[in-house]
Amino acid sequence: MQRPEPQEFARVLSSMCTEPHPAARAAAERFLATNPGDPGTYEAVADLEREAVALLGEITRLSDPAGYVTSGGTEANVQAVRIARNRRRDDVDRPNVVVPDHAHFSFTKAADLLSVDLRRAPLDDDYRADTDAMAALVDEDTVGVVGVAGSTEYGRVDPIPALADLAADADALFHVDAAWGGFALPFTDHEWDFADAAVDTMTVDPHKLGQAVVPAGGLLARSPDLLDTLAVDTPYLESTGQVTLTGTRSGAGVASAVAAMEELWPDGYRSEYDRAQSLADWFTAELRERGYDVVDPHLPLVAVDLSPSTIDALREAGWRLSKTGSGEARVVVMPHVTRDALSSVLSDLDRLG
Ligand code: 0PR
Numbered sequence: 001m002q003r004p005e006p007q008e009f010a011r012v013l014s015s016m017c018t019e020p021h022p023a024a025r026a027a028a029e030r031f032l033a034t035n036p037g038d039p040g041t042y043e044a045v046a047d048l049e050r051e052a053v054a055l056l057g058e059i060t061r062l063s064d065p066a067g068y069v070t071s072g073g074t075e076a077n078v079q080a081v082r083i084a085r086n087r088r089r090d091d092v093d094r095p096n097v098v099v100p101d102h103a104h105f106s107f108t109k110a111a112d113l114l115s116v117d118l119r120r121a122p123l124d125d126d127y128r129a130d131t132d133a134m135a136a137l138v139d140e141d142t143v144g145v146v147g148v149a150g151s152t153e154y155g156r157v158d159p160i161p162a163l164a165d166l167a168a169d170a171d172a173l174f175h176v177d178a179a180w181g182g183f184a185l186p187f188t189d190h191e192w193d194f195a196d197a198a199v200d201t202m203t204v205d206p207h208k209l210g211q212a213v214v215p216a217g218g219l220l221a222r223s224p225d226l227l228d229t230l231a232v233d234t235p236y237l238e239s240t241g242q243v244t245l246t247g248t249r250s251g252a253g254v255a256s257a258v259a260a261m262e263e264l265w266p267d268g269y270r271s272e273y274d275r276a277q278s279l280a281d282w283f284t285a286e287l288r289e290r291g292y293d294v295v296d297p298h299l300p301l302v303a304v305d306l307s308p309s310t311i312d313a314l315r316e317a318g319w320r321l322s323k324t325g326s327g328e329a330r331v332v333v334m335p336h337v338t339r340d341a342l343s344s345v346l347s348d349l350d351r352l353g
Pocket of ligand 1: 014015016017071072073074075077104106148150151152177178179180205217
């Protein structure tokens with residue numbers, strides 16, 4: 001039987017997934033049948049998971065964090081909201097979490113699952129969290145405040161230190177969602193430093209810019225007590241408690257995350273960031289020269305105002321392109337996105353007129 005090819009990446013423009021690094025692919029294959037959810041039995045992968053967390057801590061400058069490799073950013077965000085809620089369980093009856101409007105839809109799922117009220121604050125004119133608008137939504141029932149470092153639609157980084165202060169004043173957990181941006185931020189001049197800004201928990205996903213295989217997300221916490229608020233008893237396992245959301249987990253994801261990070265941190269990620277950012281800047285300039293409106297790419301993500309019919313025509317030409325909520329075409333400059341590909345997008349645009 002002819003089996004379909006899973007995906008040819010050459011024309012994928014809007015995904016946050018990419019071709020895994022060859023070392024990540026090889027490591028995944030070796031650990032396919034292991035389960036980090038049972039560390040007493042699968043000790044090697046449990047050791048690797050500790051290494052993964054330590055490396056993620058180095059990359060995000062969260063020193064000596066607790067954490068684990070999740071199934072993705074969604075699980076990490078759900079768990080962060082759960083920590084925020086559980087931490088204040090004894091003194092807050094009707095918990096709410098305040099997020100900037102661009103927070104990923106995984107927070108909507110978290111709020112629904114956990115019976116937490118999600119309060120979305122409007123953004124400022126540059127598509128970043130507006131600290132005053134967020135402050136206006138904080139009250140005595142606020143258990144969590146979220147900042148996004150690399151927003152899904154425009155690649156924006158919120159004012160992390162100001163949001164950290166807002167959370168601290170409210171005795172709320174401060175969570176940073178760097179699911180996509182985490183592997184690019186160390187090489188940017190975003191002035192803040194996670195350590196200085198008192199980040200409590202963070203999402204940072206190896207299966208996005210980290211070039212690991214799917215599934216490999218990351219949840220980090222400043223201290224193990226925060227994760228302990230998630231623990232349930234596991235009477236018949238060798239370990240006595242479990243903080244993860246899923247039970248059996250992907251050892252392949254864990255092993256591939258370590259392999260990718262050992263291979264690429266820091267030089268490989270730096271040169272990929274430099275390549276992608278200059279490509280995004282070049283593509284932006286080319287589009288503007290043709291008269292298109294483009295949102296300034298703070299990170300390697302270009303949102304361009306194309307008409308719906310142009311986007312449809314590009315899709316028909318084989319480009320995998322999705323839209324922002326406001327209708328812009330969104331090009332995420334992942335490692336598989338080349339200058340040749342973006343040049344042919346421009347030729348297609350010229351041809352379409
Ligand atoms: N946080 C942020 C900032 C994200 O951008 C995403 C995913 C998540 C959390 C959730 O991560 P998981 O999808 O790993 O649970 N944002 C991408 C998006 O919505 C997800 C994606 C990835 C979509 C690949 C399509 C695709 O092909 O665009």
